[in-house]
Amino acid sequence: MPKTRLDLARIRAARQVIDPVFLDTPLYRCEALEPDLGCAVSVKLETANPVRSFKGRGTELVASGLAENGSRAVVCASAGNLGQALAWSGRGRGLYVTVVASRFAPAAKLDRIRALGAELELVDGDFDMARERAAAIAERDGVRLVEDSLDVETCEGAATIGLELVDAGPFDAVLIALGGGAMATGVGHVLKARAPGVEVICVQPGGAPAMTLSWRRRQVVTTDSTDTIADGVAGRRPIPAVLDDLLLVADDAVLVRDASIIAGMRLLFDHAGLVVEPSAALGVAAILEDPDRFAGRHVVTIVCGGNVDVDAYHRWIGATPLPPIREVDHGPESHGRVSP
CATH class of the missing domain: 3.40.50.1100 (Rossmann fold)
Incomplete structure (x- = not known):
């Protein structure tokens, strides 16, 4: 693998340092989601720990x-x-x-x-x-x-999720919420090293597209503002070293609408009994917006966090979900500027 800040031996060793309460989180196929999503879906539940996130x-x-x-x-x-x-x-x-x-x-x-x-x-x-x-x-x-994502420990800690996915596979694709990039680079690194046939797809809100635009242009793109309910991934200034790592492991990076994120949260609540924050529904949102891409495949979505404002949550999932919408092309020229 080309040069990266991450190291597979250190990632394996990390499991001996991390409190077991954060390790071996539930991973299961959620058949109740499949009629709405049109593909086989497994959920990696990173909310089942004391801080309700990865x-x-x-x-x-x-x-x-x-x-x-x-x-x-x-x-x-x-x-x-x-x-x-x-x-x-x-x-x-x-x-x-x-x-x-x-x-x-x-x-x-x-x-x-x-x-x-x-x-x-x-x-x-x-x-x-x-x-x-x-x-x-x-x-x-x-x-x-x-500094989340810049400090390699945050990436290699998240990468232990990838070890657990590889041990439980095989899968066709893994959908990973993309913000600063710690989870995407960490899990992606393990998958490319241990299961290179698995497609690594990063998902970000269209209202906070900086890292996705950077991945598409292969250079840092910053934005002046963000506008999304997914506060956990709403960064404006990607870190160059993290982008370098992401370019080595991500097969694709897609943007989704907040309406699809809300629909994903509603599906996870109605059919999986899961209360999740918006960032954790990004993977489901990606399937809703492009169902043909995932039809007939076995997809893992990482449910990365469950810390949500209760009042806002009730407003979001209490509304009538919009029908699935195919992804609008948030092309590389939208909403961003290339850093010098």
Whole structure:
């Protein structure tokens, strides 16, 4: 495999460091979804853990390394899930954790960060503004800044999902929510190394397309704003090193509408009994928008998070779902600019 920051031996070793509570999450074929989706669908349920997202796999590696080196404090920016995970992992190792987040993040995620003992600082902006503030705190206090996706531990922790998928296969394709890229690059790396015939398809909201546009152009594309209910993947500024890793492993990157995300959340609730946040329904949304592509295939969708604002959730799934809509071509010239 061409040069990448990820290492398969380290990913295998990560399973010995990560608390087993985050490992071997449920993976099962969900036949109840199949009449609506037109293909065989297996669900990898990354909400069945104490922080209700896959992020704990990566923060376990980060916190373990910090504790071994004698560090006592750490800071991160978060849309909500990383902050919870780092707070959980840090608490168990005696680390003082500061999380910077947008005050517009779902209240349930912010409340849980506080409940897990982290210091929470809010900014009047989006995730990228929170990232800038977290970097300033790290420099001021001389503490470790954890940057999701940039820090290879977050990618290699997520990559352990890929080991579990390979052991349970075979599958034809895996649908992975794409935000900063930790899960997509980590899982993709394992699949390309161990099961190269599996198609790796990344899915992102059309209202937050920066990483997908970057993948399509093979260079970093930034956007001025985001407009999507999928707050967990709503970044504007892709990290160049992460894009380099993604280009090696992703077979495709697609954009979907928020209406399809909502329809996917409704299907997961009605037919699988799952309460998921919008980012976790991206894979189902991709199937809804392009059913012919997946017809007759066995597809895995990674349900990556279940931390959702209850009021918003009821508004979304209480509405009458729209009929499936084929993907609109959010082409490489839409909504983005190429970074110099």
